[in-house]
Amino acid sequence: MSEAVVLDAVSKVYGKGRGAVAALREVSVSLPKGGFTAVMGPSGSGKSTFLHCAAGLDTPSSGSVRLGGTELSGMNETKLTELRRQRIGFVFQAFNLVPSLTVEKNVTLPLKLAGVKADRAWTAEVLRRVGLGDRAGHRPAELSGGQQQRVAIARALVTRPEVVFGDEPTGALDTMTAKDVLTLLRETVDELGQTVVMVTHDPVAASYADTVLFLADGRIVDSMSAPTAGAVAERMTRLGAYV
Template sequence: MNNVVCLDAVSKVYGRGQSAVAALREVTVGIPKGSFTAVMGPSGSGKSTFLHCAAGLDKPTSGSVRLGDTELSTMNETQLTELRRERIGFVFQAFNLVPSLTVAQNITLPLRLAGVRPEGAWLKEIVERVGLAGRLGHRPAQLSGGQQQRVAIARALVARPEVVFGDEPTGALDMMTARDVLTLLREVVNALGQTVLMVTHDPIAASYADTVLFLADGRIVDSVTAPTVEAVAERMTRLGAYV
């Protein structure tokens, strides 16, 4: 299976000398195309740093990060910005919608920033798939939290990215709404062949993934395939996350 994202011996150190903190230590992993991967670990285990390095939001101190055949660690900030806009989708806990724009304008914003015209049929399919067909003229304030996160997912998909990164995408949602959003992410992988990499602290959210990677002290210490809520929670407890 082809890997969309590859990390090879990636380390990230913040600070220098006595105050240096290693957030990632020699992490090597591949994220397969068309897969849903969850990343879990105790607080301070390096989850956010892992996501930021994998997505080109942060540069590793050493090691290599590749998106497809593109090496990220040698790119400058302008090149990385362009790469993120054209080849990567993001879904954050805080939705990050523009309040003054309509749903339709928020969804197509990455394309407009790139100077690309939205593809009508693809836009229609995404809007229908995320269940927003009747809401395109609404502003974010007129939507529920779950609907706002659906807008964010549609926005992440509109440029047909090679991978969608989710940073606690259900962290601000109640349980029922979170399950709707996770089901949607699962469908996006199954039906559209999208690749999703999601950082989460929630075993229920992780159970929607194909594989869960467990981080501790900046290293990948374990992984679980076809995860259940119970298996994930038990593994997290052994990592000391739920003591």
């Protein structure tokens, strides 16, 4: 199977009656396994809702979402929590690290929560890959913002997930640090065969992806392969985002 995630006619409506707001409108898309997909659009275009529905964090009002061969609709919250814990990695703008835990313990926390024994060799390998092999015993307060985001990426990778979802993962970082983090995400795709789906508002961040999906008013209105920052910014201007 070459698709990691498939959305089929997914709509998401918040509220009822006259106050109802359609965040997604019949979105159908396949996200390829081993690919890096960026999702862009103006504020309020449905980017976060798209990510939350694709990752099983939110339930569509209609349509279906499949992770690999697994249909998510109809799953109860317990099953969805289990699926997210075992098969999906998350990297958010906020690093969400536990201050009292070491880097290593923060990274292996999802395994502990799932009642799974951490593979020490794999944990060490993941820490080495994110450039924190010598920081395993440090606490978050002893790290820079960029290093903390690397811990978050290591934590997302340690369960060997089918997909890593990033929600503005470089939003809180300076330009140089963001570049390091994006290079790291790119390497996980190229070297580990990881699938990455990233919501971003930054054309430079989007240029690290294989494909950019453009959302407007809850619909996918365009896509771009082999994106450049300039081409992405120009397309966003035509969506009314950077006027």
